[in-house]
Amino acid sequence: MMIVFIFAGILPAGCRDEPGGGEAIYAKHCASCHGPDAEGLRALYPPLRGSTYLEGRLPELPCLLKTGVRSTGSGAGKGRMVMPSFTHLSSGEMTDLVRYLLVSWGGGTNAPSVEDVESWAHQCR
Amino acid sequence: MKPRSIADGRYRPISTPFFPLILLFVILAAGCSQEPAEPLPVMGSIEIPYTFTDQDGNPFTQDMLSGRIHVADFFFTTCPTICPIMKTQMLRVYEAFHPNDELVLVSHSIDPEHDTVDVLHEYAAKLGISTEYWYLLTGRKKEIYDTAKRYGLAALEDENAPGGFIHSGSFSLIDRNGQIRGYYKGTEEESVDKLIRDIRRLLEEG
Numbered sequence: 001m002m003i004v005f006i007f008a009g010i011l012p013a014g015c016r017d018e019p020g021g022g023e024a025i026y027a028k029h030c031a032s033c034h035g036p037d038a039e040g041l042r043a044l045y046p047p048l049r050g051s052t053y054l055e056g057r058l059p060e061l062p063c064l065l066k067t068g069v070r071s072t073g074s075g076a077g078k079g080r081m082v083m084p085s086f087t088h089l090s091s092g093e094m095t096d097l098v099r100y101l102l103v104s105w106g107g108g109t110n111a112p113s114v115e116d117v118e119s120w121a122h123q124c125r
Numbered sequence: 126m127k128p129r130s131i132a133d134g135r136y137r138p139i140s141t142p143f144f145p146l147i148l149l150f151v152i153l154a155a156g157c158s159q160e161p162a163e164p165l166p167v168m169g170s171i172e173i174p175y176t177f178t179d180q181d182g183n184p185f186t187q188d189m190l191s192g193r194i195h196v197a198d199f200f201f202t203t204c205p206t207i208c209p210i211m212k213t214q215m216l217r218v219y220e221a222f223h224p225n226d227e228l229v230l231v232s233h234s235i236d237p238e239h240d241t242v243d244v245l246h247e248y249a250a251k252l253g254i255s256t257e258y259w260y261l262l263t264g265r266k267k268e269i270y271d272t273a274k275r276y277g278l279a280a281l282e283d284e285n286a287p288g289g290f291i292h293s294g295s296f297s298l299i300d301r302n303g304q305i306r307g308y309y310k311g312t313e314e315e316s317v318d319k320l321i322r323d324i325r326r327l328l329e330e331g
């Protein structure tokens with residue numbers, strides 16, 4: 001029993017990611033705006049089905065998730081986040097989310113690896 | 126011949142050819158004698174002494190609600206949590222009655238620094254709503270927050286909250302006389318179903 005507890009203590013942080021994988025991460029962080037079926041909300045929140053970020057622009061997706069989207073409105077509120085940044089997601093969680101989005105709504109079958117996602121995320125400007 | 130009776134087993138009421146008609150009459154009579162549904166409760170009255178600005182840059186005062194039923198809520202356009210869900214549900218109310226001059230929806234921004242007229246105008250355009258039936262309001266922050274209190278809804282700044290603000294996810298239903306008649310969870314479909322039914326009741330009251 002002591003061995004089990006010691007082993008659990010040295011597990012890398014990625015093994016203590018959010019439970020449920022990409023689907024749970026989506027439900028918790030994305031569904032309120034983009035909808036439970038990624039249908040979006042009229043022209044206010046874009047649908048994810050068919051999004052270019054799930055096709056040719058896939059390498060840009062980790063960066064978008066990492067930096068969020070800021071308001072371009074004028075006034076004292078300029079710069080507010082209109083889409084939050086998800087810097088708190090680990091590389092593993094980010095990969096799970098990207099894979100979930102790709103499989104669910106991008107029609108993708110070539111799931112990126114954690115290394116791929118980390119590499120793309122490091123290229124953020 | 127002795128009259129038939131139930132006791133001797135020769136009287137069978139159900140065998141009368143008129144039984145279906147009798148049954149129908151009983152059912153209809155029962156329906157007619159039902160007590161009318163209880164009226165919606167009166168939870169208070171609302172008085173808003175302020176002038177706000179709508180998404181078209183026009184002044185908005187409580188006078189514009191006079192004689193009309195309205196539903197009020199509080200939100201901000203960059204809200205990452207409950208507001209999108211609330212707007213989805215409020216859209217259901219909008220679509221259920223639009224266009225109807227007797228009902229108006231009023232959403233107040235609790236982040237007027239960011240939610241200027243231009244921002245609200247774009248937000249409304251993307252939502253696909255018509256100003257005359259759904260107002261998005263901005264104004265002085267203190268007055269907006271006081272208005273939330275008057276409606277019995279919470280709204281405050283909190284730098285630790287997602288988006289920087291905390292507010293109620295409820296919708297408040299106000300009748301033609303400025304009386305609060307109900308609160309509904311704006312993030313729950315069933316609660317908004319009830320809101321839609323209650324609006325119909327208020328419309329029928331005239």
